[in-house]
Amino acid sequence: MVKEVVYGIHAAIEALDNNKSVSRIYLSDSLAKNRVLEIEKKAVIGHQPIVKVDNRRLDELTDHGNHQGVAVEIEAYSYVSLPEILAKKTDHDPFLVILDEIEDPQNLGSILRTADAAGIDGIIIPKRRAVQLTQTVAKISTGAIEHVPVARVTNINNAIDSLKDAGFWIFGTDMKGQDYTQWNAKGPVALVIGNEGRGISPQTKKKVDQMLTIPMVGHVQSLNAGVAAALLIYQGFNSRRIGS
Structure with missing residues (x-):
């Protein structure tokens, strides 16, 4: 199945809130505690695994995008007719x-x-x-x-x-x-x-x-x-x- 990596606080939270098929959540070990808790709560609700990584790994996953310490792996975006x-x-x-x-x-x-x-x-x-x-x-x-x-x-x-x-x-x-x-x-x-x-x-x-x-x-x-x-x-x- 084709996967996409969505990164950045707002984009990641939106994906979690809208029941996108999230297979994995990557969190930086330097992400602010309040943001970690917010995402962890959503992960528990959606039964999605969290992987703690350093910023170097997030840089690789997002092709050095402005990930803000979080990325989620989802199914590729779908279109309507x-x-x-x-x-x-x-x-x-x-x-x-x-x-x-x-x-x-x-x-x-x-x-x-x-x-x-x-x-x-x-x-x-x-x-x-x-x-x-x-x-x-x-x-x-x-x-x-x-x-x-x-x-x-x-x-x-x-x-x-x-x-x-x-x-x-x-x-x-x-x-x-x-x-x-x-x-x-x-x-x-x-x-x-x-x-x-x-x-x-x-x-x-x-x-x-x-x-x-x-x-x-x-x-x-x-x-x-x-x-x-x-x-x-x-x-x-x-x-x-x-x-x-």
């Missing part, structure tokens, strides 16, 4: 985010964190040429990876067609488009965030119903994908709250 996301019953119109070949795990982790905070109903990523759910993504998401459903699809454009058939409006980001602060995201919507360097692919652009732009007056006419996604997600979030 697009039909499962569409079948999810909520008391509101769904709001989805589509990531068109995002490659940086820092960006995916950041977007997951924002998506959880804003109540996004699901994220769609491609199976190829894009970052997947990994321990680095889990660390950056600070536990949000446990709460936001992620669907992995073979073809983004086919997924968009399925969303349109289900009544969704598709929005994208481009240098030319409507000012994002004027975006009304009410109704079933999906927001496409493009690749860090190439943006949204030409084929996917043809599927988008409306383009949104983030006005910029500086010398660098682009934003980090995670930052751009956060601005757009929260504009959508706020527009949906007004009058609700």
Whole structure:
């Protein structure tokens, strides 16, 4: 069975609290006593073994990541299907985010964190040429990876067609488009965030119903994908709250 190592206090505790299949917990012999007691209590509840190790061993397990003295070994992160996301019953119109070949795990982790905070109903990523759910993504998401459903699809454009058939409006980001602060995201919507360097692919652009732009007056006419996604997600979030 494929395993992943999740590390860092918040990511590890989130994995334990959400009943991830934890096979082993590694604790540094220098971890603060209150944190040790907190994790030990959770380990007793979940019947998970604890292994006390030194920081050198934790460095090896986490590829020298910022483990904060704790790491847990879990089954690899699982994905949901697009039909499962569409079948999810909520008391509101769904709001989805589509990531068109995002490659940086820092960006995916950041977007997951924002998506959880804003109540996004699901994220769609491609199976190829894009970052997947990994321990680095889990660390950056600070536990949000446990709460936001992620669907992995073979073809983004086919997924968009399925969303349109289900009544969704598709929005994208481009240098030319409507000012994002004027975006009304009410109704079933999906927001496409493009690749860090190439943006949204030409084929996917043809599927988008409306383009949104983030006005910029500086010398660098682009934003980090995670930052751009956060601005757009929260504009959508706020527009949906007004009058609700």
